[in-house]
Amino acid sequence: MKTSRSVPPAIAAPKLHLQTTLAVSFILQVLVTVGLVGYLSFRNGLDVIRDLSKRVQLEVAERANQVLYNYFHTSPQVIQTNINALQLNQINLNDKTALEQYFIRQMQVFPSMDGLFVGTPNGTFIYAGKQADGQFFAATTLHSDQRALYRLDPQGRRLQRVGADRFDARAQPWYKLAVTRKQLSWTNIFQSRTVHSLGIAATAPYYDREGKLVAVFGSFISLQQISTFLQALDVSPNGQVFILDPQGLLMATSTGENPFRLSPGEKELKAIYAVNSQNLLTSRTAKYLNTRFHDFNQINQVYEFSFNLEGNRQNVLVEAYQNRYGQKFLVVVVVPELDFTYAIFENVRTTILLCIIGVIVALLVGVLITRWISAPLLRVARAAEAISQGNMQSNLPSSPLVEIDQLARSFNRMSGQLRASFTALEEKNEALRLAEENYRSIFENALEGIFQASPTGQFVSVNPAMAQIFGYDSAAEMIQSITCMEQQIHVEPEQWHKFQQSILSQHETRNFECRVYRKDGSIIWVQVDAHVVRDKTGQVLYYEGLLQDISEQKQREETLKRQVEALRIEIDQKKREQQVQEITESDFFQSLKSRAHEMRQKRQSKVP
Template identity: 40%
Template sequence: MIGKAIEKTPRKFPLRITLVVPFVLQIVIAVGLIGYLSLRNGQRSVDNLANQLNSEIGKRIEQGVLNYLEEPHHLIDATYSAIQSSNLNPQDFEALGRYLWQIVHQQRLIDYFYYGNEQGEFIGVEQMEDGTVQLKIRTEASAPNRKTYLLNEQVQPQKLLKLLKYDPRPRPWYEAAKATGKSTWSKIYASFSRHNNSLEISPVKPVYDSNGKLLGVLSINMRLVLISDFLKDLYISPNGQTFIIERSGDLIASSTVSQPFKIVVKGDNKEIERLPAIKSSNAIVQGITQSLQNQFGGFNNINKRQNLKLFVHGERYYIEVVPIRDGRGIDWLAVVIVPENDFMAQINTNTQNTILLCLAALAVAIALGIYTSRWITHPILRVSQASNELAQGNLNQQIAPSPIIEIDTLADSFNGMAGQLKNSFESLEAKNEELRIAEENYRSIFENALEGIFQSSPEGRFINVNPTLAKIYGYNSPAEMIESITNISEQLYVDREKRTEFKELLKTQGTAKNFEYRSYCKDSSIIWTQIDARAVKNSQGKVLYYEGIVQNISDRKRREDELRRQLEELKIEIDHKKREKEVAMLTQSSYFQEVQQEMADVNLDEFWS
């Protein structure tokens, strides 16, 4: 028995060795890891900082370019609305010229606003770089020539400057609007009309009459050099740069390439040729473009934001590629470039300082660790074990009091936190169950409602519809309806102006009550519907979506029409009976009887002789 007891006795070590050696060993390992991780974290910090910087610059570029491209479309839309509301007659070139002059004169970024029609007529107002304003006009009387006049301050032609053969109809900007039938963009083209040769692009919009016949096209010239100026004003890093390209790879704008095109002289004529980014004189732009093309197999395959780190010409670069799309035909790529060396110099210095501090801390920690390890090891181990149990889901954790005040305070805090965490989990589970039940109730109401319920975007797409709404419009399921209808104004509204009226009500009042309009069904049949809707906005007042209830009121409309018809027939019948009554009263009067008697006593032969 004594032998067995001796065999079960564990080996014993001096307390100092048991407490100090593991503690010191941990400190040595920790300091070593800190030194190693310091270098790694420095690199990660650079990566995170560069990525955040690139992402922020990419967002600013995207927003800035889209804002610049959106402004001319707003002006064109306002002009189109003025024409549609008959406040502006596109055939009255005198009034149209004054209107275009006001736009060009007031807008800082708009230099050239013009309109061409199906008869080949043209009118445009252009503000030159010297501040003078020119009127360019082609009428049936001046065809096939377009006259260019210098305008005075009273917007009157002052001097004939140029006479040039010109027809707007075969022009790319006119054909682009005519082909799409809606607001879009022309292709990028060269401009020689100003003192500085430049690349330009035109927002265009076709103008139709009430019968849907094309009258003409509104357009504005936009200089892409302003986008380059915007890119140059952005500070990225000491050697950072950015550029924008088309999907073809041709340069549009750049913060470093002063002229994203080249001029080719052919005889007495000069032409502007687009410059592919891969052939740019800037070696970094050229190398990054080549790497992107190799990695993605073509720029058309980049459909979302890309955050990359590329090795080009012996140096690492942080790259952010941002697709820029406006929904009207613009599909560009913005590329932000930040060299790694712009950040690493300071990081390397910080890393060296960190390693030195770690070594100093190691020496101090070893000295202090020998003295304090035996006082703190055990209570910290209890806290660590309890924390691990808590992380594993065992919330019934309590730490015993410690003679060390700080450890005892930590134990009390931990015990309180564990109790609160347990209560929080129990409360969270109860709330999750309540939310699940509420969601099921809402979904049941939504799916089984007798009225059609919907959510739609301000741009004209359904976000969510219930089965009743799909049934009203003749669709087999909500999914089919959401997928089929991509433009509510064109596909549902028989009278498109009612859609404009509906959106205006939501914009001004926030709601639309008992709003009636005619709608197309899936089979192209027409029904009457009534809608009650509201605009749902965020805390900044921006409209997120529309939601409301739709009812099919076609039967009610037919009953109302039938009732009106019956009322008309009843009115006619009443008027007929009233006339019969008046005739009867007249024939029964004494005067009529006397006249009738006198007529009977008259000898007609004597009367006529």
């Protein structure tokens, strides 16, 4: 009997869940990718930081030197341009408003300047500048030493007078410096009485052909503006750059600290020494410079060194800036070494965090893929439910399934149309609400009287100012009390008919003057500007306009008229007296007078 050999059962392959397989594959991809990117980023970060630590200070110092060059070379060029313009009669020192506009246009071309000005030997001063908020203003003498301050628009036109003071250009340090040196010069740091800030000024005199001083032109640069530029420089998280003059005074700094201070008991601002700065790093750096160099005038090249501050190494670069006008400043760049090493550690922490986030994202993606088929239909149902509850922002993404994608596009078109319709309706409602609020605010707060009156002579509405002009306690009282404007308001009733004829024939009336009664029976003069409001068919709905009380103006006109009439009578009387005198003194009159005298003598001699 044959025996069959038993076949061992096949070993079944391990079964894996699709969700687990996809999740593991995503996690491995993320770990490998993020790990490789993190390692390369770390190595590249080390190389970049090592190079950056050598270049950042030189780059910042170069940019600071460049801005100093722009400030101190632009001003002399603009001043010389203004002198040339005066020589060629392109500007007129007597036309102050035109010169203010000219200065404003120059500052818009050269934004590094805070102000342009000119002073004359008679004390006249014309200044145009900009404030810290960018607003333009002018400070110009009116006469003698009286100066007025104006707010200007971007074209340099005067908008409003905002103040006045006493000012004599000849007493200012920039004027005296220009007259003494007789050439373009830069002042030391001083407080400008015009902008109430510390700064420096470039100034140059202009002499005519006979050597007579005509004017002193100048430009003003605020220390605060230089500090504002330095604050925009990207040094490092805790680094800073500041500028010193050869005496150690702090001219500008990127820390936001004001380079000047108002001392107790004093009215003028004073520049502070860098060693007295409230910023610890600025103060310690300045003290280290004083200890190392003693005299800042010895610094004529680039110096690099470091010192320790509270256990942290501070890298310092000092570079001297000089120009042909004899000015010298020190640009100091301080960068804590910790700023660079901190970036490396921060990069490592970021890489680890990205790895963790990547693993979590991979797990979430694996779970979401398993629900890929049901998710689009669920989104459609949820979006439809949201729209039914008033949420019009629902939007469906596209789907790789053709049928679902068509449904999503149709749904999105419907949602977009509904959203556009509701948005347009909301915008119209908001515009209408704003217009109503704006009109109501103007109506209630206007200083002039605003009214709407029917063609039959009743007030439809009046504002509080209108009621006050007519002596009523409220607008409602005035509307209720006046039922016939022709009889109750107008002193001359025919004026109401004249007003109606004018507004109906011309659709509006301007400067219509008439006398009206107030509530207490007193009479005032008013001026009315109004127009007619019609419906779509052309029928008159009401008259709408503004009303002003001009009684005082009329009184002044009447007084002036009486004065003119009295003066005319007096002049006529004097003319007649002068004519009589001229006749009696004439040769002809004297001849007649002599003949009459002779005739009287003859008659007397004939009498026995």
